Amino acid sequence: MRITVLAGGIGGARFLQGVRAHARTLPDGDVTAVVNVADDTRMHGLRISPDLDSVMYTLGGAHDAERGWGQAGETWTVSGELKAYGAEPTWFGLGDKDIATHLVRTTMLDAGYPLSRVTEALCTRWNPGVRLIPATDDRLETHVVVDLPGEGQRAIHFQEWWVRHRGNVPTHRFVFVGADAAKPAPGVLDAIAAADVILIAPSNPVVSIAPILAVPGLRDALASASAPVVGVSGIIGGSPVRGMADKCLATIGVECSAAGVGALYGPRADGGLLDGWLVDTADAGLEIPGVRVASAPLWMTDETATAAIVSAALALAA
Numbered sequence: 351m352r353i354t355v356l357a358g359g360i361g362g363a364r365f366l367q368g369v370r371a372h373a374r375t376l377p378d379g380d381v382t383a384v385v386n387v388a389d390d391t392r393m394h395g396l397r398i399s400p401d402l403d404s405v406m407y408t409l410g411g412a413h414d415a416e417r418g419w420g421q422a423g424e425t426w427t428v429s430g431e432l433k434a435y436g437a438e439p440t441w442f443g444l445g446d447k448d449i450a451t452h453l454v455r456t457t458m459l460d461a462g463y464p465l466s467r468v469t470e471a472l473c474t475r476w477n478p479g480v481r482l483i484p485a486t487d488d489r490l491e492t493h494v495v496v497d498l499p500g501e502g503q504r505a506i507h508f509q510e511w512w513v514r515h516r517g518n519v520p521t522h523r524f525v526f527v528g529a530d531a532a533k534p535a536p537g538v539l540d541a542i543a544a545a546d547v548i549l550i551a552p553s554n555p556v557v558s559i560a561p562i563l564a565v566p567g568l569r570d571a572l573a574s575a576s577a578p579v580v581g582v583s584g585i586i587g588g589s590p591v592r593g594m595a596d597k598c599l600a601t602i603g604v605e606c607s608a609a610g611v612g613a614l615y616g617p618r619a620d621g622g623l624l625d626g627w628l629v630d631t632a633d634a635g636l637e638i639p640g641v642r643v644a645s646a647p648l649w650m651t652d653e654t655a656t657a658a659i660v661s662a663a664l665a666l667a668a
């Protein structure tokens with residue numbers, strides 16, 4: 351069974367652990383993750399791909415489960431030295447091990463390799479057990495239009511919004527810079543066309559899933575895919591499992607609920623994404639016209655729990 355997953359970072363990584371575990375119980379399980387790259391940034395001269403790295407480290411068994419990003423057992427020597435020099439940005443934590451990943455990525459990108467090839471190369475070390483493909487090899491960055499004290503309205507990179515400000519600034523909108531010129535990375539359209547099931551991970555719908563869908567051709571590919579598309583809600587009982595989906599949804603005027611996000615994604619029959627929408631038991635009974643809704647416990651407490659979520663999503667797909 352070929353399973354293609356649209357995923358962001360931390361929530362997507364945990365979900366993919368469950369997809370991989372479930373796929374291992376199948377005779378022909380094969381998983382491809384199409385991962386968001388709009389969080390990507392360049393800092394201190396290094397090209398950083400947070401969502402790809404969260405997925406790669408998590409599936410590679412190297413991640414720091416508490417933080418959700420970066421590697422376990424990190425040291426922060428270089429970061430401390432950068433701070434001592436006053437080298438901005440000092441608000442973005444770069445672990446020493448993590449810096450090695452960014453150095454390899456930056457070297458390969460500068461040598462002309464596309465991000466998809468860089469990701470393949472990095473994954474030969476980490477062996478995630480699923481194929482990781484960036485949504486696009488082209489530049490695609492989420493910028494956030496905010497009001498900053500004394501500066502009025504301006505756009506800042508998503509990482510500054512997320513890490514420096516923690517979203518606690520008046521926020522007007524998210525802009526996916528480069529979206530109109532971006533092309534699906536090699537293998538993305540095939541992974542969608544050839545899938546037996548397509549899953550939308552319980553990632554942030556606004557800044558993880560939407561930027562993937564903003565790549566021209568991706569929405570159409572999903573709409574015309576022969577496989578059923580099932581989403582898993584990252585919102586349980588009106589609050590996000592983790593992260594700041596509530597702030598993001600408020601910015602785009604969507605209710606922070608499984609119903610709100612399900613309606614945002616919309617029924618495939620009406621040009622939306624979903625055939626099925628899996629919600630937590632706390633939200634059981636919600637209905638979305640044109641979408642088959644099922645409920646299951648959605649707390650990804652460990653890999654077994656997550657694998658059970660995945661089998662519930664696949665049952666809904668069937």
Ligand code: FO1
Nearest residue numbers: 359360389399400403419441442443512513
């Ligand atoms: N998140 C933070 O909250 N603080 C950080 O200092 C930070 C550094 C960082 C470095 C590399 C990386 O790959 C991710 C990092 N993140 C940090 C997480 C990142 O901002 C988020 O994981 C995503 O971009 C949002 O999903």
